[in-house]
Amino acid sequence: SQTIHQWPATLVQPVGSPLSLECTVEGTSNPNLYWYRQAAGRGLQLLFYSVGIGQISSEVPQNLSASRPQDRQFILSSKKLLLSDSGFYLCAWDRGRTEAFFGQGTRLTVV
Amino acid sequence: GEDVEQSLFLSVREGDSSVINCTYTDSSSTYLYWYKQEPGAGLQLLTYIFSNMDMKQDQRLTVLLNKKDKHLSLRIADTQTGDSAIYFCAEGAGRRALTFGSGTRLQVQP
Numbered sequence: 001s002q003t004i005h006q007w008p009a010t011l012v013q014p015v016g017s018p019l020s021l022e023c024t025v026e027g028t029s030n031p032n033l034y035w036y037r038q039a040a041g042r043g044l045q046l047l048f049y050s051v052g053i054g055q056i057s058s059e060v061p062q063n064l065s066a067s068r069p070q071d072r073q074f075i076l077s078s079k080k081l082l083l084s085d086s087g088f089y090l091c092a093w094d095r096g097r098t099e100a101f102f103g104q105g106t107r108l109t110v111v
Numbered sequence: 112g113e114d115v116e117q118s119l120f121l122s123v124r125e126g127d128s129s130v131i132n133c134t135y136t137d138s139s140s141t142y143l144y145w146y147k148q149e150p151g152a153g154l155q156l157l158t159y160i161f162s163n164m165d166m167k168q169d170q171r172l173t174v175l176l177n178k179k180d181k182h183l184s185l186r187i188a189d190t191q192t193g194d195s196a197i198y199f200c201a202e203g204a205g206r207r208a209l210t211f212g213s214g215t216r217l218q219v220q221p
Binding site: 006010028032034036043044046047090094099100101102103104105107 | 118125142146152153154155156159183201203209210211212213214
């Protein structure tokens with residue numbers, strides 16, 4: 001069966017520090033991978049998606065970047081965090097047709 | 112671009128039916144989804160419906176789709192306190208990323 005792992009679950013980082021969130025998928029190959037952000041009381045905002053290794057599409061201009069060094073690994077990064085980067089970050093995958101599967105999320109608080 | 116809208120909040124009493132509504136704009140949507148998010152957790156798919164269907168029932172859940180009006184609803188029969196969560200409507204077409212609504216917070220009062 002397929003599983004998706006996302007870590008860490010919670011993170012408190014000071015303004016200006018770097019960020020690296022990791023997401024890995026098991027049990028499938030060549031998935032589409034996604035990073036979403038959910039701000040407090042808001043819906044889901046698509047940040048990045050990837051259809052293959054090294055292929056990253058950015059949906060919104062921002063302080064964050066994403067990389068896909070391996071088929072089932074998706075990394076969300078920042079060189080210098082801003083207060084506005086606080087939120088709940090969700091990684092997801094699908095095979096392009098039916099449902100998307102989500103990780104458990106990372107709660108990021110920038111202080 | 113694609114847009115999905117939902118009301119933000121719904122409160123019901125335990126045992127009543129809940130109806131959560133959603134509207135979308137993309138007429139090329141192939142699949143429409145309902146996801147549930149419990150506090151501090153990721154999203155869990157509840158059900159989905161193909162755009163060529165107008166109804167799908169799965170135990171306590173009934174999804175109605177009015178493709179002409181681009182309106183989707185989720186009915187939860189005999190709502191329980193464990194149904195309290197945020198419910199997201201989403202639409203998708205092929206390999207495009209899903210577009211999510213802002214979520215409806217369902218509060219079930221005992």
